[in-house]
Amino acid sequence: MTSASDDRFVNGQFVNGMMGGERSSPPIVELIDITKRFGQIVACDRVSLTLHSGRIHGILGENGAGKSTLMKALIGLVLPDAGQIRLHGKAVQITDPIDASTHGIAMVHQHFSLVEALTVWENVALGDVGRLDHRHVRERVGEISEHYGLHINPDDRIADLSAGMRQRVEIIKCLRRDPQVLVFDEPTSVLSPSESEFLFAALRRVVQEDGKAVALVSHKLPEILSVTDEVTVMRDGRVVRAGKTAGTVASELARAMVGRDVVLRREHAAFGLVDPNDIAEAPKPTDAHGTTAASEAAAPVLRLVDLHLRGREGRALLAGLSLDVAGGEIVGVAGVEDNGQRTLGDVLSSLAELDSGRVEVNGVEVATGRAGAMGAAGIGVIPEDRHDSGCVLDFTVAENLFIADPDRVSRRGFMSVASMRQKAAELIRQFSIHCTGPDAPMWSLSGGNQQRVVMARELSHSPKVLVAAQPTHGLDVGAIEYMSDQLRIAAAAGVGVLLISTELEEILDLSDRIVVIFDGRIVGEMAKADVDVARLGLLMGGAGVARV
């Protein structure tokens, strides 16, 4: 639990072409014994960390380890209960993000802090103080954009920019105030592989040319290993390992993250690891006779035929998307965020009506947009945002479990509370949902458990198709394992599983067949055995595909 700043410069020799030789790297920010409690939960327990100028410091930990809370404390979004923050050796109090930026600390957020309806320069100006001088702000944006090669036009509206471009705007927003410390919170979750490369190159420049310090928060081992100079691993709110990145290996870090010996293959999705050899060898789900469900099914259980949908502002959200899913197979839809995944999920949840195209389940067309039609046709959905369309937070767990078919627990229109409670209790047991009982309000459950409720409900309808959109987003390793297992089990039972995810590792881990979505349609496909990660990356970035 001590600051990891002591053993820096014994042989300042790093691997991967990073800083060679000794260089004076004074500490810019020191976090000392930071503690933060939320009610009974201790998010950070006497955490200490030092950020040096000219270095990229990785903060590694699974979801729930406390790394985001720590960074929020640094940026002023959260006030620590105990501990000290020192800037250039002097103790400071950081009360809010604007205060943090006056101290020279800026953060690029995971889910952006940009207002869509405004332009780039307006967003960059937000959070400043003093008179609004639009000429000055525009100039500044241009300058920074040039200097770091970001190519952003100050007068573009955020709503018109892709996720990768928006992240660049975020970066400009940070760099504008010439901070000394930059914090990146899970930056690559919305980037294609090539955009990630670009980002890391920009980070290198920021750190080396301008002597800034960068903190990179992540749960992905490869990123940390390739990009950072030093790494701190957090688990359960504490620092469990800290030191130079050079010389460490994935398995050590993984063990530190999870606290036990780790069989990487099983968990590699959770750690963001991709090993093509492993993928091809991973066992397919089989039944007692050793035949896979996929190998038996012939006719597709779900057919999406040439889907077209234009959004409110005329933007083409789905532009001729066609896809088949067979019973018993897991089809992974890979792609960078904002290429139609959400719309696809909405269509399959009856929340969006197509302009043209057909959705067929077992050959029967299903009306899009009609309330509950998709569910009734046998399509179960675990939505991207469970609070938005997956559950009703104010209802109880039991009510949420029967939200789509209250008739199952009612007689002649009257709901039987006893029957609902009893059936709910069964499902709670079956899916190991951790809650105070069927009458617990949904909002009192943790994210992982809420996801289990949604999963339990969808599976209890014996769906023919199961759509899982970002199913493990924000969950910790245990919950991720659980969800992945459930998907495999469903597939083994003959359900056609459509997995939509921006985490390539998850797709590669689970899918039998992988397709890439870009600009609202499917641009490429490959079977698991033939997977070519490089090619996937290119397709995700839209290379070689004419824009519609």
Place this chain on the structure above:
Amino acid sequence: MGNFLSALADIFSNESLYRNAMIVAVVLLFAASGELVAEKAGTINISLEAMMLAGAYAAAVGQGRFGVWGGLLMAAAAGLVVSAVQANMSHRLAADQFVVGLVLNVLVLGIVGFLVGSNEPASHVVDRLKVPVLSDIPLVGPALFDQPWVLYLIYPVVPAIWFLLYRTRWGLEVRAIGEDPNASDVSGLSVNKLRRQTIYLTGMLCGVAGGYFLYARSGRFEDSLIGGRGYIAIAAVIFGGWTLKGSVAGCLIFGLVGSFVLTIPSLGYQAIDPAFLAMAPSVVTIAAMTIFAKRVRQPAALARPFIRGLK
């Protein structure tokens, strides 16, 4: 048919129609410009009626002691007090803003009615001020430039609101929180504080609206003075698609319709039951909203309370 057309021509060529229209339009505009800013920030304030009524009463009481300007200042203060209740209950304590607004309307009506019962304020009408040359423009000249002088106060207010919203930092922040309060919060803006500030502005403007209306109309205070115009001001903002230009247009149109009630009977057309004239503003408002509602783009976070961490 010929009679109908010539009656129409008669009505529309009558100066006093436009005069009255302008008087009503301006009271709507004072209120609507404030509410526009508040709605850009994502709030809806049903209590405009209450703010205006409080302002009118304060103006009536105040002018006896402090003259018309003093009365207007007191009106603004009264509107501010009412808006403070709306702002703090809805955007500090998370009470439902519709309910708070509604209750305030009834409450202020009750309080004012109660106070009037105890001591009735004197009445006072403000003089007309005629602007030379400009007021000679046919039809609309008198409406715009030969009115009780308090009406002219609106002329600097509207461009000032435009400047506030589109050229100042505060205005940028207000617009940001109405579109995406979460992003704004993360960027360091104080969402609820800004919302309260916009409502305070609305309160002051509505207070002045009430005072202005009192002085420009009859000078005598009655609790039916505002008569639902607060709601029509909200409708004008919606009708105008949450733009200043649109709100001005809305207020002018609704003002015109409102003035039918006064003008048509006075011109001698008794055939229409006054009930229909009285209904006309509401009907036109509903019709206008029906036609335009789907085409306008509202601030994305409109009417959604903001609590950090809650989507």
Place this chain on the structure above:
Amino acid sequence: MSNLVETPHSDAEPLGERSKMASVSEVVTLYAICLFVALALAAVLVEFASDKGSWTTVYTVILDGAVRKPGRWGLTLGIAAPILLVGLGTIVSGRAGLVNIGQEGQLVIGAGVATYVGTRIGGPGPLALVVMLACGVVGGALWAGIAGALRFWRSVPEVLTTLLMGAIAANLVGWGLRNRFLLLAPPEGRANRNQVSESLATDRRIPRVEIFGNEFPLSIVLGIALAIIVWLVLGRTVVGFRLRMLGRNVRTAHRSGVNEKRYGIGAMLVSGGFAGLAGGVMLAGGDFGDYQLVANFGAGIGFAGLLAALVARQRALLLVFIAFLFAGLRTGSGFLRATGVSARIADVVQGTLVLAMLLPPAILYMRARRRVIAATSART
């Protein structure tokens, strides 16, 4: 099921069970404080503005007028009936997530239709009464239904349409009362009547009962029965379940098969129907004039019903008591004239009460959510 390794925090501790007694007493105290503040504010207003009565007299007089003096609580019950009915309708639309504030208009349209039918149809009294009330229901329902249709087909916010239609309704009925072919009563002797309708024939008035010297119409019994039905339907039936779902999360509801147009417009129809029934009941009940429609018939009952529903936190059974409370304020304030204090004070008390009642749930809600948000955001 594969072996699941339970990592230490993979499932958050379920929200700690605070002792139930502690939280109940906390809620009660919060309400008590707010109630006290509301009454105190009103008392201050009386002291400050009126030199004719002290606040103790005001409250005593109101109490007298409401329940203490002979015959008064019967009157209060009679007034409570339409308030209760309007409130029930408000609860239905409120639970569906809709903001209906046009109850005055729906009520008056219902009363107007009921008057028209009641003064014209023949037949046995009880049957005529039922038909009359049913027509009132339909009238109110359609009036609200228009706003519902505009909301779901043209996205016009119902908060404004219901309000504006209320204004239209008042004018429409006023016009109706000036015309013989609609609602105006035939001339009496040689003088023309001024904006009143015929009185209802004696056989089509709501029967009244007398208990302990207090007389009241059976409409209150109807109200309580309907309150129980609303409570049952909302809480225990599939339809109610779906309606509540719609009110909480439209997208999840839609996904789960709830057609928001159907349920939403339906809720508006029911809401308006209740208000229309209230209008009919006011007409035929006898506590609002002489069984006839007059100008300004609504008398603020529609609004009182809306506020009562809000104070009762959308709970049908609680509404019964709140409706009685609000009715008591009205009947009590009737006695105030004698003391010289303006009867308007009742409105003020009503208003401050409602505002005060809004505070505890808002405070509790925020605290509870803060706790949970903190708990879940701690996990990042």
